[in-house]
Amino acid sequence: MATISKPKTLRFKTTFFISFFLCVFSAFGQRTLSGKTIDQFLESAIGITIFDKDTIKIGQSDLNGYFKIKLPKETDKLIFAGVGYEWATISVPKECENLEIILFLASTYDFMSPRKVDRLRKKEFEKLTELHSQAFQKGIFKTEKPCVIRKFELDFPNLDEIRRQDKLRKKQIKTKFNELKIGDIIKVPYNVIQRHNGTDITTLNPYSYTYDGENFDCIIKGVITKKNKRKGGYNLVYRVIDYPDCNYDNMVINEPYYPSQKLKIGETIKFNMKYSKVLKNK
Incomplete structure (x- = not known):
């Protein structure tokens, strides 16, 4: 009997010590944080989900806004998100154990530019320190x-780059327009929509100047007969001389701000480079 029970005892002790060391290692590998979430009106923000930097849920605030989470020691960023609230991304210093978070209710900004929206949001964000102090004085927060550490985050972080690229494109369009002369041959790409209105008409819509692709449904070759900058546009008139890629019946060109124009050799087409794409004639 002794020879049978001894291995079981050894196995039990081995399992116990392994479990003990794993628990100790786990405890040393993470820290426990607690805190409270409120809104800018100093009311409890309930049901706020807490994510780590990899957007994995690690906790949630209760009906009074309180929460308690375990955070790996190597993780120092958290995201607080809730329905009807703006998300808040924070950095947690090593000495920080009590997280007191103020969330802003998501607002609706009608008929405002993205830049103005972010300007208004930043104005509210700058009140955080004062709001935190008020919550402390009222006994809502402990500190x-x-x-x-929390930084203001733009709702439209790529807006400036988008504007820069758009400004560059418009400058390139202006330069190309100024370089074109009456008598020059151009190629204009079009997108084909067949019989979309229940008739046998094939509609050709010009590609936007923002389109960067190289696959076009139809390319019309023409010679410039007129050009002007009226009504804020870069207007061209070209006479159709060829369209070998456009093998469709009853084709009509639909240009922005111009009446539909039937496509045929010798037809003059009005065209605005401010909105539509023009290819170099190779």
Whole structure:
């Protein structure tokens, strides 16, 4: 009997010590944080989901806005998200154990530019320190100043780059327009929509100047007969001389701000480079 029970005892002790060391290692590998979430009106923000930097859920605030989470020691960023609230991304310093977070209710900004929206949001964000102090004075928060680090985040972080690219494109269009002369041959790409209105008409819509692709449904070759900058546009009139890629019946060109024009050799087409794409004649 002794020879049978001894291995079981050894196995039990081995399992116990392995479990003990794993628990100790796990405890040392993470830290426990607690805190409270409120809104800018100092009311409890309930049901706020807490994510780590990889957007994995690690906790949620209760009906009073309180929460308690375990965070791996190597993780120092958290995301607080809730329905009807703006998301908040924070950095948690090593000495910070009590997280007191103010969330802004998501607002609707009608008929405003993205830049103005972010300007208004930043104005509210700059009130965070004052709001935190008010919450402390009313006994809602335990500390007068937040221990977390939080930076203002733009709703439209790529807006400036988009505007820069659009400004560059418009400059390129202006340069190309100025370089074109009456008598020059151009190629204009079109998108084909067949019989979309229940008739046998094939509609050709010009590609936007923002389109960067190289696959076009139809390319019309023409010679410039007129050009002007009226009504804020880069207007061209070209006479159709060829369209070998457009093998469709009853084709009509639909240009923005111009009446539909039937496509045939010798037809003059009005065209605005401000909105539509023009290819170099190779």
